[in-house]
Amino acid sequence: MNRLIVVGAGPIGLHAALQATINGFHVTVLERGDIGAAIRRWPHVKLFTPFSMNSTEAGRAAAAETAPLPHGNELLTGDAYVRRYLSPLAKSEQLRKQIQTSTELITVSRNMYGKKDAVGKPERSMSPFRLLVRRRDGSETVMESEVLFDCTGFTARHRSVGIGGIPCPGERNCLTDADFEIAAPQSQHGSSDHTVVIGSGYSAATSICVMQDSSLRVTWITRGARDVPIAPVADDRLPERRALTDQANSLALHPDSSIHWCPGAQIESMEHNSGQYRLNVSFANGHRQTLVCDRIVANSGFRPDSRPFEELQIHRCYATEGPIKLAAHLLGETADDCLNQTGGAVELLHNPEPNFYILGAASYGRDSRFLLRNGLEQIEQLFDQIPSPMKALA
Numbered sequence: 001m002n003r004l005i006v007v008g009a010g011p012i013g014l015h016a017a018l019q020a021t022i023n024g025f026h027v028t029v030l031e032r033g034d035i036g037a038a039i040r041r042w043p044h045v046k047l048f049t050p051f052s053m054n055s056t057e058a059g060r061a062a063a064a065e066t067a068p069l070p071h072g073n074e075l076l077t078g079d080a081y082v083r084r085y086l087s088p089l090a091k092s093e094q095l096r097k098q099i100q101t102s103t104e105l106i107t108v109s110r111n112m113y114g115k116k117d118a119v120g121k122p123e124r125s126m127s128p129f130r131l132l133v134r135r136r137d138g139s140e141t142v143m144e145s146e147v148l149f150d151c152t153g154f155t156a157r158h159r160s161v162g163i164g165g166i167p168c169p170g171e172r173n174c175l176t177d178a179d180f181e182i183a184a185p186q187s188q189h190g191s192s193d194h195t196v197v198i199g200s201g202y203s204a205a206t207s208i209c210v211m212q213d214s215s216l217r218v219t220w221i222t223r224g225a226r227d228v229p230i231a232p233v234a235d236d237r238l239p240e241r242r243a244l245t246d247q248a249n250s251l252a253l254h255p256d257s258s259i260h261w262c263p264g265a266q267i268e269s270m271e272h273n274s275g276q277y278r279l280n281v282s283f284a285n286g287h288r289q290t291l292v293c294d295r296i297v298a299n300s301g302f303r304p305d306s307r308p309f310e311e312l313q314i315h316r317c318y319a320t321e322g323p324i325k326l327a328a329h330l331l332g333e334t335a336d337d338c339l340n341q342t343g344g345a346v347e348l349l350h351n352p353e354p355n356f357y358i359l360g361a362a363s364y365g366r367d368s369r370f371l372l373r374n375g376l377e378q379i380e381q382l383f384d385q386i387p388s389p390m391k392a393l394a
């Protein structure tokens with residue numbers, strides 16, 4: 001049992017691969033894009049957790065072989081985190097030969113067992129995982145491993161902006177994947193007279209703060225009818241997150257700001273004609289309004305892509321799509337602040353498919369409280385428990 005494949009070269013995939021290498025596994029990392037591909041989509045956004053929380057001692061030691069490291073208390077942008085830490089980590093002696101970029105996992109099963117065979121039985125582990133993989137040139141190949149980690153994150157598929165989280169009429173024709181990204185500074189995007197930002201999470205807050213620097217007219221639509229668009233975390237211990245919340249909320253509430261906040265709005269339908277969008281929105285009091293704009297920034301959140309793994313025996317939560325044991329633990333936690341929630345015991349990472357683990361943001365499914373620190377702890381806990389080739393030799 002010494003071949004281990006990690007799917008995804010984000011921060012968690014890279015740290016998992018490093019730990020697996022240290023434990024004597026023969027490791028391969030499959031990444032469909034480039035190192036840190038998901039984080040490269042928001043290069044200008046500052047992480048609100050300091051570098052010390054987003055790295056490990058082993059990771060820092062490996063990355064330091066090829067580049068000077070950030071200080072522990074630095075708050076890096078997405079770009080700096082990839083450039084100054086993840087890329088050097090990927091180039092380290094331990095990992096550089098293990099990573100295959102532009103290589104996508106299409107689907108995976110077992111050599112001798114299909115989904116319905118040997119249900120929940122440990123003997124499934126006697127047959128290696130069989131992965132269908134697509135390479136950069138479009139060619140397909142099969143790979144095998146005894147252990148498999150899903151570190152594919154949760155940003156592969158966006159959520160819809162329509163009522164109830166399904167697309168509203170017209171949404172699928174009007175919006176492309178690019179419209180669901182956090183807004184970049186104006187200079188990178190060309191001009192637009194009126195932008196509508198949709199969402200009430202930190203991504204939408206970031207888009208709002210980025211856009212207020214320009215002379216844009218911005219309408220900010222949120223579904224909830226709270227006093228402020230972004231619910232502040234009580235006594236927030238992450239100053240950068242608190243500052244983002246305060247700034248976005250005060251922009252929404254200040255009468256002289258260029259941001260017009262539209263709370264309690266539901267998007268009924270949308271159209272796109274001659275470069276302009278028409279959004280039909282409704283409110284709880286029965287009022288209806290049509291907004292005309294040149295650009296939509298839909299920060300409605302993401303959901304994991306479990307499709308490559310659907311031939312395996314994985315028990316997922318019907319609410320969050322995360323693996324059921326961890327999801328049930330997280331749903332039972334009352335803490336709103338992700339700093340206060342606990343990852344739970346290593347048993348929560350087990351599911352019916354032997355030697356298969358969902359780690360990192362993917363393990364939280366639609367639960368947006370994931371912090372890198374939680375994923376790094378999962379890796380540490382897991383390698384304390386799983387039998388490794390190194391321990392077998394000792």
Ligand SMILES: Cc1cc2nc3c(=O)[nH]c(=O)nc-3n(C[C@H](O)[C@H](O)[C@H](O)COP(=O)(O)OP(=O)(O)OC[C@H]3O[C@@H](n4cnc5c(N)ncnc54)[C@H](O)[C@@H]3O)c2cc1C
Pocket residue numbers: 007008009010011012013030031032033034035036037038039042045046047048049054103104105106151152153154155156182203308359360361362370371372373375
């Ligand atoms: C805007 C934003 C700001 C955030 N700020 C913070 C913060 O300040 N602090 C914090 O702790 N957390 C933060 N997070 C949350 C979290 O830490 C990040 O989302 C982080 O990127 C999760 O790491 P990951 O390795 O689990 O997944 P990802 O970084 O999403 O990596 C997954 C990788 O898997 C690859 N992949 C997906 N499917 C396949 C496939 N089929 N085959 C091969 N490869 C595949 C992807 O291309 C990607 O490279 C933030 C998230 C966002 C969106």
